[in-house]
Amino acid sequence: MSTQLTIDDPAAVNQGGEERWVRAGGYLTRYLVAGDPGNDPVLLLHDGAWGASSSTTWGSFISRLSQKYYVLAPDFLGYGGSDKAVFVDRSPHDFRIDHVTEFLKVMNVSKPVHIIGDSFGGATALRSLAKPGSFNHRSVVSIAGSGGPWRTELAMSEMSSWDGTRDDLERVLRLLVDKGYPGYEEQLSERFRWARAPGHYKAVLAPTVSVPDPLKISVEDPWPLQIADTKIPVLLVRCVQDKLLEPAWAANIQAEVPGVRIDEIDCLHAPQLDRPDELETILHGFFDGLPQLT
Numbered sequence: 080m081s082t083q084l085t086i087d088d089p090a091a092v093n094q095g096g097e098e099r100w101v102r103a104g105g106y107l108t109r110y111l112v113a114g115d116p117g118n119d120p121v122l123l124l125h126d127g128a129w130g131a132s133s134s135t136t137w138g139s140f141i142s143r144l145s146q147k148y149y150v151l152a153p154d155f156l157g158y159g160g161s162d163k164a165v166f167v168d169r170s171p172h173d174f175r176i177d178h179v180t181e182f183l184k185v186m187n188v189s190k191p192v193h194i195i196g197d198s199f200g201g202a203t204a205l206r207s208l209a210k211p212g213s214f215n216h217r218s219v220v221s222i223a224g225s226g227g228p229w230r231t232e233l234a235m236s237e238m239s240s241w242d243g244t245r246d247d248l249e250r251v252l253r254l255l256v257d258k259g260y261p262g263y264e265e266q267l268s269e270r271f272r273w274a275r276a277p278g279h280y281k282a283v284l285a286p287t288v289s290v291p292d293p294l295k296i297s298v299e300d301p302w303p304l305q306i307a308d309t310k311i312p313v314l315l316v317r318c319v320q321d322k323l324l325e326p327a328w329a330a331n332i333q334a335e336v337p338g339v340r341i342d343e344i345d346c347l348h349a350p351q352l353d354r355p356d357e358l359e360t361i362l363h364g365f366f367d368g369l370p371q372l373t
Contacts (some may be wrong), residue, residue: 094134095148097143100160103153104181109133109160110153114145119217120192122183123152126349127171127199128251129241129283130274132159136197138262138269140351143359148193153182155200156282163278165285172206172227176213183214186365191217193366197349198255202226205313205332209305217331218369220362222316223348225328226302234323239287242282245271254322257346260353303335313339314329314365316358318346340365 096111111133114121121144125136133152144150154161155175155183166174167168183192192214201224207213238256241247248271256266273279306313315329329341342361346352350358 095139095143096133096145096152096345096365098134100276101182101185103185104178105159106151106156106162106164106178108162108182109180110151110182111137111141111143112149112151113120114147114149116149117145118149120188120190121148121150122179122192122194122214123150124179124194124196124200124203125155126197127155127158127283128238128255128270129248130270130272130279132269132273135159135266135269135273136200136349137351138266140358143355145229146256149172151183151186151188153179153202154180155321158185158279158282159269159273162182163276163282165282167286167288170206171286172203174338176207176210180213191215191218191372195220195222195224195362196224197351198224200224200229201316204280205303205306208309208311208313216311217372218263218312218314218366220314220316220365222350222358223318223321225332227300228302229325229331231325232321236271238323240272241280243275248274255348256353256373262352266352307335309336309338312365314361314368315339316344316350316361317339317341318348318350319343320345320347323348 094111094141096113098111100107108351123137125131125133132154137152141150141152156178157163157165194204195271201221204219205221205226249267252267254272315332317329332342333339344354346354
């Protein structure tokens with residue numbers, strides 16, 4: 080299935096995969112795919128900042144993984160070329176986990192899946208470990224994604240708003256990556272491209288709309304105790320210069336989930352973009368060290 084984009088595409092990032100569309104759970108879903116379907120599958124989950132999408136977050140990094148793995152990178156609901164549907168009566172992770180679970184079914188992925196997420200995508204990957212009926216996990220990698228808590232005040236103030244201009248979107252991008260890396264301008268163009276997609280702004284903004292005090296509901300969330308007993312191998316990639324998460328976020332998770340592994344990269348928030356060599360080495364080392372499935 081294909082579709083016609085209704086936004087300009089002035090400078091698309093090297094996607095590293097073939098762009099396709101499919102209906103998953105009833106929703107039109109854009110995704111990138113690369114690699115041999117006979118290889119072990121890797122599912123890439125993108126960030127949740129303005130203009131995020133599979134190509135925005137992962138770009139040419141997909142080609143680094145597709146030489147050995149079958150790589151699938153869908154756009155979350157509300158983002159990229161997928162339908163701009165959101166649910167405001169439930170966790171922002173849960174309905175997207177359900178959607179991506181349906182996506183994997185439509186793609187006939189039956190093998191256990193390595194799930195790699197960046198930022199919100201990493202948080203969603205971690206949260207999926209606590210959701211019955213979600214992915215058939217082989218492993219989970221969260222890059223700068225804590226599962227929700229331990230965000231800094233800067234993250235709360237700077238990432239929640241955008242005035243619709245390219246200049247203001249660059250303010251957001253500068254918190255994610257080093258401006259000096261070679262693909263910076265292309266990344267900004269791709270993020271701006273998808274940030275202007277019809278419905279995206281409202282989809283991102285909707286869950287943050289405040290309600291009157293009588294309608295507010297307090298929900299207890301003992302995260303990450305929900306995954307304390309997981310048997311799935313988990314890697315947390317902490318970005319040393321990250322301004323959006325507290326430095327101890329990964330250690331805080333490890334304190335409750337002792338089996339997780341932590342690696343560090345000296346970068347901001349998205350090493351797949353500005354520190355791809357280091358991240359690739361860490362990922363392959365993690366995957367290669369996993370026990371064989373029986």
